[in-house]
Amino acid sequence: MLTEEEFVEASALHRRGWSISAIARHLGRDRKTIRAYLRGERRPGVRRRTVPDHFAPFEPYARERLAEDPHLWGSALYDEVVALGYPRSYVTFVRELRRRGLRPRCEACAVVKGRPTVEIAHPPGEEIQWDWLELPGAPWGGEAHLLVGTLSHSGTFRAVFAEGEDQAHLVGALDGVLRRLGGTARRWRVDRMATVCDRSTGRLLPSFAAVARYYGVSVDVCARYRANRKGAVESRNHFLAQRFWRTLRAQTPQEAQSKLDRFSETIGDRRRRGGQSVAELAAAERLLPLPVLPYPATLEVERVVSAACLVSYEGNRYSVPPGLHGQRVSVRRRLGSEQIELVSAAGSVVASHRLAPAGAGALRRHAEHRVALEQVVLQSLTSGRPCRRKRNRPPGEAALAAAAALVGAESDVSVSLEAYARYAEASR
Template sequence: MLSLEEDVEAHALRQQGWSISAIARHLGRDRKTVRAYLNGERVPGRRVSSRPDPFEPFAEYCRLRLADDPHLWATTLFDEVVELGYRGGYSTFTRSLRTHQLRPHCEPCAAARGRDVAIIAHPPGEETQFDWLELPDAPAAWGWGQHAHLLVGALSASGRWRGVLAESEDFAHLIEALDAVVRRLGGVSRRWRFDRMATVCYPASGKLTAAFAGAAKYYGVGVDICPSRHGNRKGVVEKANHSAAQRWWRTLSDQVTIEAAQAGLDALSIRLDGRARRRDGQRTTVGALAEAEPLRPVPTLPYPAEMVVRRTVSPQGLVAFRGNRYSVPPGLGATVVTVGHRLGADTLQITTSGGAVVAKHHRAPDGAGRVVRDDGHVIALERAVLTAFSDAPACKHKTRRPPSQAALEEAARLRGLPAGDAATRVVIDLSTYAAAAAQLQHRLHQQPASTQEEAE
């Protein structure tokens, strides 16, 4: 390795006409080393590592991933290459991405930077920020339509966040997801902060709805509503939304189940508890700060909101709900019913569009894949199936049945033939052809021999 002074000396002597061998003898260095510095292949003061670059085997994979998605987070790509066997650190990985210049340039992103951001103090245990994240292109197997919904909650002081998938953003799904999020966070803070979502407040005025006011009193929290167009008031949860979208949803497979997707999100949020933080000059982590927050215990049961979802009955008389199937009486196949249950209860009921309750079941654990049948429904379904059978002989599909006379006449009409029975049938009389042949033979015998030879 050449020092900075030696590199300057080598370049000066080279410009004065010295040969590389003469410069190497003058500096007491190897000729190949001097040539590499003169050609710009090596930089003074930086030693070339004798060990192989651990990033090199993964460079092509990173190039392909960033070519497919130029805005893929480096942390997301780092998670992928670690699973593929990369053993280097994150800072080494990002430095290699920059050195190899693998990320394509995006001019619009480069121009949209430099906005001022306010700093808001958040005492420990004071506030939890919540926000809905609408996720596009939901897997078709989930049956949720084009979008999935993720409620994200973040502790403002420590930055710990958790998220829960939901089929809808209505009031019952909001309460269910809220309860699940605060249990994952470890407790209830003193206040909750929301933007102007319609299930929490009236968007125009910011006043709480009566339904959510009851839920807030049940959990014993104060509620703060962000002013319109002031997203920085809940920047902690917005950053958590960004992490969930880029590091989890962006790479989610189409074949993953809802339960597996939720497990992957939980694993990501727990792993991010290890993010480094510094408080009062001491190095700590997000998880350690979150464990020190004074949070109150969560109530034993969630707030008893009434959840109602629409489902279509299968031909087997089953209704799918939360990864299980529940029976209904026969005769409802392909009809739309509603499945309702009170949060915290272990039962559900199925109601027709007319409001008639046709089934009540004990809920199976979500995602268990169970078929919950009522004995009465099974017996009634068997009777309905057996009643549908008949002793009449089965229809014979291989019987020869030529077209009827009416069909033949219609075919003749379509072909443009004259109407009538004679016109619709083609009759071939061979005696007519025999008479014509006999007349021709008789004429040949009456002609002279020369004429017959010419005719032959």
């Protein structure tokens, strides 16, 4: 490979009339190399490949994916091309992305300014940071609400999908994250959530203070406009949104939760931090044990009763008495309880069921509900003979009169329909 300086020298000597052999002896290069550069067959500074280009077959796919989403992480795209058969390493893959200039420029993000940061020391097991991550365009419709909990020392995170961000759903998701982590840190750091504190003063709400006492922890509320103070969870939010959510394929929240748990335990815990994996740092976390049952908050969500008098909740279906189909009912569940209640719009409990595991696809229908629904269905069926659809039915007298009126309005020709009426009467 000739450098730019050597190529300039060779070009100048060639224009002066030097032969290829003389230029090669002068530069200490092979004659075939000099000839290829002077003919334009090779470019200075670009080494000829001596191994097959493994990236070339995957370049169109990578180009299209980055054109669709300029912010798609290289690691997420690497997972996709590996599934398609890409044989090289991640480092080689991202080097080819940069060398070929496949990632387009995002004008909206080109002028984003940074701000100073500083590392804060966190003893093992001392702090866990919490934050909601709102994810638009959920495959099952609407916006997904994800509560993320991150241990500040190791960077270990777990996250739980919730139907809302009210205090009951916050407590339920919070308990789910802690049980996935295997314990709780001594302090919880949160921003100024309306379900945690008074946003104007930063003082804890009495209802959430009871939750903190139940788990035996202290709560630190971040000051206003200090998002960097909980930078560990903010970083995990960005990681989840770009690395997991952008490429997620799931049809239900339960399927998404299952894939998220697997992602957190494999890809999430394999990340490197300070020369060690997150899993190795997590082993040093000294977490406090959790109570046997979650804090007894009461979750309540609305559902519409189906035509089969069933209510869907967490991937399972529960029956209600007939007569409520198409109406809105509330599903009420106390955390830690094995029972759920279905409450009508009037506030009365219309059914109670044993809770099925989330995403099990179970159908829970009481025997009395089945019997009552069968009676309603049978009574609604017609008792007479079904309509004979192949029977001959020519136009009747009313239709003939309407036809005569139309013909009389559109033409002066007088048409007698008596013969047609006789044929129609005979056919009956």
